[in-house]
Amino acid sequence: MTLALSIRNPWPALITRAGCRVINRHWPTDHRGRIMLHVSKTPSNAREWAEAMDVFSLAHPAPRSIYFPLPADMPRGGLFASALLVDCVSRPPSDAMGGRWFTGPYGFVLRDVRAIPFRRWRGDVGLFEVPDHFAA
Template sequence: MKALSVRQPWAWAIIYALKNVENRGWPINYRGDILIHAAKTCTKKEYQLAREFCQGMGVVIPELISLRRGQVIGIVTIVDCKFSQVASGWGMAGQYHWHLENPREIIPIPYIGRLGIFEVPDDLVMEVAA
């Protein structure tokens, strides 16, 4: 199954706080389900900036130490992708907005993430998503 690494706390927000846009500098033609992998790396500064942004969106995120990292934490459906020069909601200006729906939590799967879209073996995912 296709997967995308997302730094925390953004990965958490996609699965648990209805973050319905993923901002990327590149478009995606794929439509359908994709695993959300919580990247292993997150600095305190990145976390603090994200926390402030999320608070502005009315979302209180967990403390950095309690966020899962280096694991696949959920599945979401990519339904569209559009470039936008305007910021709105979760979308940042000058980025491709990957529009997301139907976030689902799964039993976390320890996994090494990669840049871009990558594959996670289906048998590994089916064990925990069932």
């Protein structure tokens, strides 16, 4: 089995379109290696969406050059990418490692993000298992 991590919109678009390489969490992980990225079926609320856009505008040098679908048009409830989870940090990593995306208290540092065709899949909390054939 392969592990997956569920993320609420708009973070999946920030990961695949804007170069976000840190996923902020309230819990640490010792896991390292390729994981699948899952977009939650539960949408972000207005406050979470605004916070994500604030981080995006601070972290990305040319935010207007990146197209984002409207919230209602963003896919939900499925796998959208794979990535290498290379570190879990408790303070911002260097900018080369995506530090400008860190808001803490923990950040899962990603490398080698690979978008995949959207595949419906039920998410779960924490790192959860998906069949190996989903691994990209």
